[in-house]
Amino acid sequence: MRYCFYIFPCLFLVILQSTIIPYFGFLDNSYDLLTPFIIYLGLYCSVGESLPILILLGFIMDNLSTGPLGLYITAYFWLFVGVKWIIKFLHVGNIFLLPIVMVSGIIIETSIFLGTFATLDPGFHISESIINTVLSHLFWAVCTGPFFIIIYRFSHKKWNKWFHERFAERGREYGE
Amino acid sequence: MVLVVCGIILIAVNIIILSVTSKNRNSSNSTGRIGITLVAPFQEVAAHLLRFAEDIWNQYFFLVSVAEENADLKRALSRAIEKNNQCKEISLSNIRLRKLLNFQKKIANKFLSAEVIGKDPSPWFKSIIIDKGQYDGVKKGLPVVIPEGIAGQVIDVSAHYSKVLLIIDQNSAVDVMIQRTRARGIIKGESKGQCLLKYVLRKHDIRVGDVVVSSGLDGVFPKGLRVGYVSGVIRRNAGIFQEVTVNPYIDFEKLEEVLVILNPPKHVFVSKQ
CATH class of the missing domain: 1.20.5 (Single alpha-helices involved in coiled-coils or other helix-helix interfaces)
Structure with missing residues (x-):
């Protein structure tokens, strides 16, 4: 039941990214919307709770994308590890630091993607359009990413509260 | 120290897995279809809802x-x-x-129309998901076109959905020729929706605006289908090839319906006795 909180937003984000956003052409150059979610998992959730979710998410994204199988799992795993490492130095409660975490996250993910392309394709080179795409991703990530993280945190708290209240009530009913 | 060693081993294993999966990308595997089977129905519903809303807007409000x-x-x-x-x-x-x-008569192509229900979630790859699959007669490797020109090739098929690699993807390659001069080359996807025409000899006269059509020699696409037009030619002093940029006729951002050719030309090489 606890995983429902993760699965439904993830499914919504995948649909949003692969079907709804491409429909509106002007938003086509947006960044991977699952990145803030993975960063959220890294910032506020435990490893045991997050790992199955990020592997499932990575697997679904790998299936939908034409990249080599395992690329998204790799990217999300190292992004998660990177965030867990970053929070050793940053105070996660401070929302003004979220843009920095977002930028770091996008840089980690992009580096993994570009690094994989460079390893697998000897003819790969970083062109001007790739630099423009990365800059555009960073811009959108700084502008919108922190809000996504705040919304996830707020919804997660509300969900947990509702979930505990509901089950505590049931527990009391059964106890009586 | 143990953590560093574990990290290095993990990275090495990761690189090996990625290089193995990237080499086997074209081989059919069922694991690759699980995600499509799980997510595509939701994508189909979302795509239909969006089109329904657009139809209402176009038919009633935007007259x-x-x-x-x-x-x-x-x-x-x-x-x-x-x-x-x-x-x-x-x-x-x-x-x-x-x-x-006394030429052989060309076999008429059998088409299957399909709707685009999803696009590649990654900005680094260019593919689409269509609402027709194995049960509709779609097979891996079939060419996908629209009246404007070549769209791509089916690379993965599940029961009711298929994944199509677009010609603008960096992993795509189509054997083409310039319609005017019949100069041949391989068209490969490049970022920003453009394509690069590779391996065109410097001696060939290629001009901006020349039409690029499929040569039919790759055994995937029928001969003579439009691909795009030449948008730039660079002839360097050194080298045997020239750099040709091609703009596809298809606007891939607005791709909504496609046609899958169910009986593409097949080259059978039989030695005559």
């Missing part, structure tokens, strides 16, 4: 420019009728000449 558009369409129709008549004449003369030369 201001319809009269003007109607007049434009009538003019375009009269031009098309005239052109159609010319094409019929050319087609008839083509049949006569083929008979004279």
